[in-house]
Amino acid sequence: MTAPFYVSPEQLMKDRADFARKGIARGRSVIVVQYADGIAFVAENPSQALHKISEIYDRIGFAAVGRYNEFENLRIAGVRLADLRGYSYDRSDVTGRGLANAYAQTLGTIFSSGGEKPYEVELFVAEVADASEEDQIYRLTYDGSVADVATHAVMGGQAEQVEAYLAEHYTPGLGLDAAIRLAAAALASNDGEEARVIEPGTLEVAVLDRTRALPRKFKRLPEAAIAAALADA
Amino acid sequence: MLPADYLTPGSSSFNDFLAKQAPQLLPSARAGGTQSAADLAPHGTTIVAATFPGGVVMAGDRRATMGNVIAQRDIQKVYPADEYSCVGIAGSAGLAVEMVRLFQVELEHYEKIEGATMSTDGKANRLSTLIRGNLAMAMQGLAVVPLFAAFDLQVQTGRIFSYDVTGGRYEEQAFHTVGSGSMFARGSLKKLYREDLTERDCITVTVQALYDAADDDSATGGPDLTRRIFPVVNIVTADGYRAVSEEDVAVIADEVIGARMVRPDGPAASLT
Numbered sequence: 001m002t003a004p005f006y007v008s009p010e011q012l013m014k015d016r017a018d019f020a021r022k023g024i025a026r027g028r029s030v031i032v033v034q035y036a037d038g039i040a041f042v043a044e045n046p047s048q049a050l051h052k053i054s055e056i057y058d059r060i061g062f063a064a065v066g067r068y069n070e071f072e073n074l075r076i077a078g079v080r081l082a083d084l085r086g087y088s089y090d091r092s093d094v095t096g097r098g099l100a101n102a103y104a105q106t107l108g109t110i111f112s113s114g115g116e117k118p119y120e121v122e123l124f125v126a127e128v129a130d131a132s133e134e135d136q137i138y139r140l141t142y143d144g145s146v147a148d149v150a151t152h153a154v155m156g157g158q159a160e161q162v163e164a165y166l167a168e169h170y171t172p173g174l175g176l177d178a179a180i181r182l183a184a185a186a187l188a189s190n191d192g193e194e195a196r197v198i199e200p201g202t203l204e205v206a207v208l209d210r211t212r213a214l215p216r217k218f219k220r221l222p223e224a225a226i227a228a229a230l231a232d233a
Numbered sequence: 234m235l236p237a238d239y240l241t242p243g244s245s246s247f248n249d250f251l252a253k254q255a256p257q258l259l260p261s262a263r264a265g266g267t268q269s270a271a272d273l274a275p276h277g278t279t280i281v282a283a284t285f286p287g288g289v290v291m292a293g294d295r296r297a298t299m300g301n302v303i304a305q306r307d308i309q310k311v312y313p314a315d316e317y318s319c320v321g322i323a324g325s326a327g328l329a330v331e332m333v334r335l336f337q338v339e340l341e342h343y344e345k346i347e348g349a350t351m352s353t354d355g356k357a358n359r360l361s362t363l364i365r366g367n368l369a370m371a372m373q374g375l376a377v378v379p380l381f382a383a384f385d386l387q388v389q390t391g392r393i394f395s396y397d398v399t400g401g402r403y404e405e406q407a408f409h410t411v412g413s414g415s416m417f418a419r420g421s422l423k424k425l426y427r428e429d430l431t432e433r434d435c436i437t438v439t440v441q442a443l444y445d446a447a448d449d450d451s452a453t454g455g456p457d458l459t460r461r462i463f464p465v466v467n468i469v470t471a472d473g474y475r476a477v478s479e480e481d482v483a484v485i486a487d488e489v490i491g492a493r494m495v496r497p498d499g500p501a502a503s504l505t
Contacts, residue, residue: 076242
């Protein structure tokens with residue numbers, strides 16, 4: 001009879017984290033950035049049908065990087081959680097914090113349970129409020145940790161260099177067009193070398209617009225609007 | 234941790250999900266007992282809808298009754314269903330309002346999960362399913378009979394659907410009415426409706442029809458002049474759903490009432 005190999009918990013967790021990080025680093029980045037009238041999500045995504053950015057509820061948006069089937073599953077679970085909560089309580093009782101907590105618990109449990117492989121995803125959950133100081137943006141990583149981020153954040157492939165560009169050029173109170181241009185430039189930035197060219201058709205942009213009259217503040221921007229925003233520099 | 238059922242791929246229907254996860258929250262979950270419960274809860278009454286070139290108008294009176302008592306004077310019985318449709322309800326008021334809430338979530342849930350808006354016929358069919366689930370309650374006297382109106386973006390016209398308590402779904406042409414005062418309202422619409430109505434004239438026609446319903450049906454509320462309570466009017470066009478403001482309805486209602494001061498039976502239709 002052979003004894004099972006002993007693997008220290010540190011090593012086990014490190015291996016799982018490396019595995020998840022590698023999967024996430026393969027994809028392109030997603031940016032979330034606060035602008036004057038709300039929160040904008042910008043992702044590089046050549047597909048028009050498979051979204052990285054989605055609506056969860058009235059004021060709550062969702063963006064993800066990593067494995068599509070895994071984050072799509074989490075997205076649908078989030079919509080179900082929000083709709084059930086809103087139906088059985090009230091629409092105002094559905095909060096970004098509650099959703100972020102549910103995701104954190106789920107990702108954390110899957111990460112530390114021995115059997116399954118960890119999810120290779122990272123998520124943004126953002127909730128727009130009536131005033132920009134009260135907007136909330138949460139970043140969730142593959143291991144279930146939650147970070148409350150302010151004004152802007154990046155996740156995915158070249159997150160560090162995109163983040164560096166964004167941190168350098170971001171100013172509070174940007175207009176929507178300026179915010180889209182900034183995010184596109186950040187995605188295109190290439191570590192000091194010549195920037196790549198990003199076509200409007202390969203950008204996926206959606207906003208949580210607090211000025212929208214309807215209760216549902218989420219809006220996906222059509223390609224023409226993105227092109228117009230990028231063009232008018 | 235999200236429950237496993239939340240993470241399991243499945244139907245895009247919120248109603249199906251609710252039936253599995255929290256069946257006690259379904260409007261139909263309270264069926265029980267065999268006696269009539271018809272007199273226990275308020276009833277809503279008359280809803281009218283009419284199409285015009287470019288859209289559809291739906292209007293409802295504001296009265297809810299319990300037997301001979303007026304339970305509420307300013308109840309709302311016409312609601313938005315989603316961005317391109319609205320739904321009006323006659324019948325047991327509490328159940329009906331709950332069913333409208335479920336219907337609204339059903340459409341929004343599908344839209345978010347699928348990333349696409351449901352077709353107009355799809356919406357009409359989903360409403361059928363919800364009403365069918367309520368059949369046991371209907372047999373106890375707690376029936377809900379909605380009227381559904383939508384602007385169909387595919388064919389670019391307003392469409393109206395009526396229902397029976399078993400969930401039967403019928404597409405109506407031009408106009409339709411439901412509720413206790415519906416036969417009087419329909420008679421009125423027959424004489425006043427024409428196909429080339431403008432949006433404003435279409436609102437006037439529905440307000441006239443509700444006036445005629447209130448004139449002959451005690452359960453339908455007429456315009457309340459002392460409290461300034463007027464019908465709820467909703468419009469759906471290519472630009473989407475819109476509730477007509479109370480002030481705008483008041484202006485039209487005042488015109489209608491002014492003309493009735495001269496001719497109480499309303500405008501005379503030509504004989505041929």
